[in-house]
Amino acid sequence: MTFKTKLLFITILPLVAVSFLIGGATYYQSRKLINAETQSVEQRILAAKRQEIRNYVSLALTSIEQIYAEEPGGREAAQEEVREILENLTFDYDGYFFVYTLDGTNVVHPKLPHLVGGNWWDLQDDNGDYVIRNLIAAAKSGGGFHQYVWHKPSTGSIEEKLGYAILLNKWDWMLGTGLYTDDIAREVAAIRSDFAHSIRQTLLVTFLITLVGIIIAGGLIAGVRFSEQRFADSKLKELTNRIFQVQEQERKRVSTELHDSISQLLVSVRYGVEMIHSEATRDPDLQVQAAKCLKTLDGTIAEVRRISRDLRPSVLDDMGLAAALGSLGKEIQSQSGITVNVDAEQCHSRLSDGAKTALYRVVQECMTNVARHSQANKVNINLKVGMQSLTLSVEDNGVGLPRPLPKAGGLGFRNMRERIETYGGKLILSRRSSGGTRIKVQMPLDNAAAEAA
Template sequence: MTFKTKLLLITLLPLVAVSILIGGATYYQAHRLIEVETRAVEERILETKRQEIRNYISLALTSIERIYKEEPGGRAAAQEEVKKIINNMTFGEDGYFFVYTLDGTNIVHPKLKNLVGGKWWDLQDPEGDYVIRNLIEAAKAGGGFHEYVWNKPSTGLVEEKLGYAILLKDWGWMLGTGLYTDDIAHEVDAIRADFAVSIRQTVIVIFAITLIAIVIAGTLIAGVRFSEERFADSKLKELTNRIFDVQEQERKRVSTELHDSISQLLVSVRYGIEMIQSEAGSATALRDYASKCLKTLDGAISEVRRISRDLRPSLLDDMGLATALVSLGNEFQTQSGIAVSVDAERSHDRLSDGAKTALYRVVQECMTNVARHSEARNVKIVLKVGPHTLALVVEDDGIGIPHPLPQNGGLGIRNMRERIETYGGTLRLSRRADGGTRLRVSMPLEDRANKAA
């Protein structure tokens, strides 16, 4: 696992965990709140209906009170009059009053006429509740409520109903009424639905905030990492440049030592051997041995000069980049047998010494790669100096680089690219359409006015 991944996990996992915990706690508490609130609402609605039912019963009692107490025309006549009054008393779409004797016989029911005259003491609702029996018991107990399931006249469906019954003791009647409570369930369901929507919105907001926080944290981490990478890259480039500078300085020092010291010593030794050869006279064996030593010494001198030139060509410092490239091409052609053509324009001091060295080393590395890998027969080096930019092209007619092209190339290509980028240039490596490899370098030139200033 990479450091970046660990950093992301350390940063983002707590956010995700806290978000899940907050969302879960909110969801749980909200559901508990829904249950409490819906029960409270349901109880308040039931209490309102209870009070409404009491008011209806009070209204009915007020309507029949005088007849019930005074019994004008006798009890039978008074009872018939009360039956008519109660039978005609309705409220709302499904509100009515009913009367049963204490043995369960119905004597008034304005909605279900088929019940009138029948004895319904053992009548049960679909849930097994003894409806009439329990209403009569509630009435005997001084008046009370009873919940049961009953047919709703307006819909013809069986719905829950809250009934209330009182006792007309003198006549042995149970007077009752009730309200259907299916609207309570609908209202409670609506409240639950509203709460559920609120919970979902709250949870969505929590996770949206978490997502935004994750995005912000990820962006900040990426920004910090990008900044650190840029800082590290800049420091690495500075270090690379310093290494190149130190390397060139050391090469120059060693080249100078070889050319000015070792080479001169070898030349002095050669003069001495030549004197020995001339003084040998008739000593044929000694002259032959001296000749062999001279050949060996000449080879050593040539090799020292070649090494010195490879380490740091004096032409680059003395005559400029164009001359150094021509010399490099001629030497490469002599050593490898590959034909080299050089078309190089002078930069007229519009390149720094470091930039000249970088370009020379790039061409030198290219020639080494051509000799090792390309199987080419011809190499072309072109150096063009424009108004603001220098262009360098090195191409061969060999087998070309692998396809697809490597993203970063090997160590040599990376070194070449870093050398060029140090001085604000770009390096591109590509395959030629007719075979072979082409390397293009573009590097900005120093302005003449600034250079003069």
């Protein structure tokens, strides 16, 4: 075996092995992420449905509260009036209310009128569950949920349903309603499909990069003897850049999902609680509880929006790097109490979106380190745009770097440097003479755009 052949194997085999290891690790971790994310989404949707059902029941109780309490015209007349109200009280396409006496006799069922008047104590669903018995038991226990399968009016099919029942003690009635949960399965399946598609694309890109690397390595080794280390560094940077891109894409997707889906669901729930609060004038305790729920929901909505903003700040895409740095400075100042001064010039279209994101992430990492380790009370962020390049500096007045100054820095510093070097820039870490730390970035601008400017 010739030296060139040995060199070829020494170069290619580790590349192939690393590619398979990265692909396998990526696939394994992605599968774990899919399972965790889908379970989390499923639990959040189910919790939202539970709250929505409680809201509907509360609205129904509000609509019959006066009749139930005062029984105008006698009990039979009051019960008949309540039956009429509940018969006509529906929501969504398949939402309705039902009433059973405690021996299992149906009193109200607007979607299946043939059930009215019959005793369904022994009724079982397709899974063998005693539906009416269990709903009555949940109502007797103080009100509760029960999951079963039931006829869905809009489709005529049998679907999973989450029911909720409460007890009207004075009349020995069980009042209940529910929501069909087949949409949860569809949404979870769609999320899994999106994740699986992203995994396949990532693996395909990884293996394509590996294939290109093997072809390049073979061609170069056939012509000249070259440095294995330089080639490995080049491929590693490509792979790191791709990982950063995939990470930013995923952050942006998750941020959009949080803002457009989960946040909207919480706002919808808040409207329901706000309606309860406004309608509960006769019950001060209920009004106090509703006010507490509103306060908790406001905090939750703010937290979801904060997480969405941290994952991918929309101001970076909408208004540019300078505005994003100003917003970040204000946020850090409000959270940590550190005075943050931002002086940033607009770079407009003279930087790619990837380069703007890299600069923003560098400043974000710097501010995190300052808040955690520097003991500083003031930070200056400066972004100056020249004709051919820009200069970004982050300076604090904290305790400074340890002596001797680390050459490579920690993992966070290496990540920052790799991000900047991907776009042809240079990152310098230094100690200020007056105390504190300075991180300086120089990055070239687009030459054509610079000449036009």
